[in-house]
Amino acid sequence: MSKTGHMKLMLDQAAVRRARALSARVGEPIVRLAQEHTTVSVERATLRLGGITGADPEGTPWVNRLLDVVRADVGLEHGVSLPVWHALLRGEAEDLTTLAQKAAAGSVRFQVPEGREATRARTAARKQVGAGLRRIAARRRERERLVKRWGDPEQKPWIYLIVATGDIYEDMPQAQAAAREGADIIAVIRSTGQSLLDYVPEGPTREGFAGTYATQENFRLMRAALDETSREVGRYIRLTNYASGLCMPEIATLAGLERLDMMLNDSMYGILFRDINPVRTFVDQRFSRQVHARAGIVINTGEDNYLTTADAMDAAHTVTVSQLLNEHFAKEAGLADWQLGLGHAFEIDPDVPDSFRLELAHAMLARQLFPDAPLKWMPPTRHMTGDVFRGYLLNAFFNLAGAMTDQGILLVGMMTEAVVTPWLSDRDLALQNVRYVLNAAGGLHEDFRPPPDGFIAQRANQVLSESLELLEQILDHERGLLDAIADGTFGLMRRPADGGRGLEGVAERSPTYFNPASELLEAP
Amino acid sequence: MTTATGAAGAGRVVRPYGDTTGDGMVQMSFTLPVPYGGAHSKVAEGAAQQLAHKMGMDPAMVVHAKAMGPDFTFFVVYGRVHHLVELDKVQVVERDYPLLSPKEANLAIRKLLRRRMVVVGACIGTDAHTVGIDAILNIKGFAGEKGLEYYREVRVVNMGAQVSVPQLVARTQQEKADAVLISQVVTQRDAHLLNTREMSAAFREAYPAADRPVLVVGGPRFDEGMTAELGVDRIFARGTTPADVASYLVHALALRRHRHAGAPGPARSAMEEVALR
Structure with a gap:
């Protein structure tokens, strides 16, 4: 996915620069907040990098059992690495999983070591967690080799399809069939409600609601199935899952270890749409993005969600602001432009006059604000009524807008959106729709130059200026973004910093806080 | 119905x-x-x-x-x-109460309760799709109609997504709610039916029959004729607007008032007044 090159839309360049400067100001205190706190999931991700695996007979992961004991003994604020590796050096167990089993049985007491003992614990932790990060780096190099061998998709945008049966063994053949039919990216939707679980389930799973649980074993199985199909179809099929919800850092880590290629990972989605505590989210998000940066994973952000709950015209600037903030947080965490699948969606009411021109304006604004990001283009959902014929037409216009504005990742819209989970025929028809449009007009973005003072350029500049106003409004709050989120500046959802799920899993770092993963991930 | x-x-x-x-x-x-x-x-x-x-x-x-x-x-x-x-053998569930404007609904509530009506809304179970409940409750509303938050005489407590049944019952009691609105979009493995039955059973357990809040459930895949089976007072299917729900709630509360009072009371006159307009 390459740079679009030349300017196609006359954006007010001073406004663009100002938008970035304001986003940096909004983001700065949030980054500081993330640096000053840790969470249970950040600590568990660190232990997972250290090699802990498995679950107790009830299905609670050993990493949760271990963390809970450590926390009860010494608190969370110092990080778990010092007490855990101190216990290993004392000879309490030969490895982390055994240590967790012993701790769960009540036979290990943890303490925060000092002096030389602390130094030794730090050295041991760095070595073991560093090995985990090196495994992730090795999986990244493996991906680069396989992409070179099997190749990238021939066309752009890349075609993104969803499977969601709830059963990983059903998902695999469906995903393979979708790849043979033309999908370049397969996303396995998670079971509804996983985002609110404060642990990552274990093993292969066959029971999920409206999706399949994200587990390390499911990741491994699906990646292996797609490797098989990649070889067969002669292009590298990418696999997507969700690093969101309460276990973002852990899922990001597992994704890196199992060579997933893209992860849904938004900076504010969990706060606004899942009522997860804002501090928890920002801390988890930063760590997970640092892992994604190392793993060479492309993140997909969730701006489409703003438009499924609010009017796509009224809320257009909230999408732009969220993209700017996602970009800021992502880059701060070490992600490169090519890893930023910033989201946006085709959700304007088709009854609004000039709706397609307005969609083009919004899509081009995103394209031009983020010229080197792949951009994830999401199909209509809000105005899919059950009239499948009209829906098919709307999806064709969505595909056309994607082709005209050079989007990177196109999530294929289904005409049966809001009716049934996609049937085999729905998927086939949807792919025919995409192929027709890309074949007929795939290169249209080369010819499409809206006049600088025309309707499209004016609308784009208007959304940009509304975005500046919103960023300024956020900065007018005493505590900036946190207060803005608390008072409902984004959508109608009010999410105070001391409310929401997962707050009990957050701790302010003490002066002795130590986390080898954070330390290694911060290093350039 | x-x-x-x-x-x-x-x-x-x-x-x-x-x-x-x-x-x-x-x-x-x-x-x-x-x-x-x-x-x-x-x-x-x-x-x-x-x-x-x-x-x-x-x-x-x-x-x-x-x-x-x-x-x-x-x-x-x-x-x-x-x-x-x-055509004469086609069976449908028809609206058996007058459709009120927000102004009329506010007036009726004031006469009926002499206080604001309290409505608790939630998506229960693992369902994270708040589109439906938000369309009915949020001031933004749906299809050009403002949601219940817009009604001056309605106090809305929107608990959002993935609320457990015990949480819902506790909050309903705490808020002394008159009505509970549940939205269920996910229908895999009949989750919407299971969740609804669990919810109505919990309310039957937690409240004496006469004091139980009005239970309303909505979602695109419900059969409107299943109220008795699911233990709820009303089911709303796709295309329901906030005014449908507000009007029904006024109607249901008036009926209850009337039933409790035995004789024509203020409730009935409020309804009549509205109906006569």
């Missing part, structure tokens, strides 16, 4: 309409797990034809067949059916 029959079409019989009255023409599409192409094509088309015949289409024209992968074929079939639709 009343089950009404199509009085307007009493005795009328109709057939599907293609381009001529009574031609009975319908179209359908489906997939069969049979291969297509080469020697398989004739068999596949014949199989589609057979299905259409068994469904009552005669003649049936397989106008399109296309392989979807090596093992499946997609068909579009046009044809004539000979079934008659008897």
